[in-house]
Amino acid sequence: MAKLEGKKLLLLGERDGVPGPAMADVFADSGAEILFSATECFV
Amino acid sequence: MDLENQQRVKDAAEKFGGENVVVVLGSSDSEGAEIYAETVTLGDPTYAGPLAGVPLGLCVYHVLEPEMKAAADPAKWEEQISMMEMVLNVDALAAAVSKMRAENSTYSCN
Numbered sequence: 001m002a003k004l005e006g007k008k009l010l011l012l013g014e015r016d017g018v019p020g021p022a023m024a025d026v027f028a029d030s031g032a033e034i035l036f037s038a039t040e041c042f043v
Numbered sequence: 044m045d046l047e048n049q050q051r052v053k054d055a056a057e058k059f060g061g062e063n064v065v066v067v068l069g070s071s072d073s074e075g076a077e078i079y080a081e082t083v084t085l086g087d088p089t090y091a092g093p094l095a096g097v098p099l100g101l102c103v104y105h106v107l108e109p110e111m112k113a114a115a116d117p118a119k120w121e122e123q124i125s126m127m128e129m130v131l132n133v134d135a136l137a138a139a140v141s142k143m144r145a146e147n148s149t150y151s152c153n
Contacts, residue, residue, distance in 0.1 A: 003114040009060075010052055011106075012044065015130060018106050018118060018120070019067030020125040025144045026115035037057050038048050039069075 005031035015041035044082045049092035052083055055068075056099045062150045066103040067111060071131060073139040076105055080140045084147035100149030107133045107141040 009032045013020035020037030027034060044052075056064050070076035076114045083101045087094040102138060103113050107128055112120060144152065 001050070004065060004109055006063075008055060008059045008063050009063060009084075012048060012052075012054055012066060013068070013069035013106075014071050014075070016097055017071030017083045018127050020069065023067055023069055023106050025123050026119040027067070028119070029116050030114050032114075035059075035064075036051055040045055040048070 004032075008031040009034045011037035013037060014040055015037040044079055044087070044092065044094075044143060046092040049082065049087060049094045052101070052142075053093050053097065053099070056101060061099055061101055061124065064101055065152070066101050068105045068137075068140060070105065070136065073132065075134040075141040076136050077143060078126065080105075080143035081147070084149075085145055098149075100147065102148050102150050102152035103144050104152070105136045108137045108141065119143075 010039040011020045011023040020039040024034050067075050068079050080103045081088050083103050086097045
């Protein structure tokens, strides 16, 4: 958990990969502040 | 990376300082992951967005790299990400992003 302690996270997810909200959930207690999470999709 | 997200990344780096920001990618393919990682380190390679010619040098990881898995909540990882971990080519994604990070992230990732 110490890896992200005190950092500001920018989560750039992808619909066909790992979506932003999934990353926001797993890092919620990492000690980092999540500035934003986004999910892009390519069609 | 879409233009709106490029602007958000740029704004965050300017507001909080590049040394305090970590970008985590959830891309499904290594080519896409590499382009995203390039965009937040060297600048937008397509020269279309706000990061064109702006080498932020940010610390960037793919979420499936071991360092990110270690920083995540294990129970939530199992619930939210383990399925995609099985489906995606973790080694290729990690290699693409870690190479870009090693060569072009100017801020320490520790």
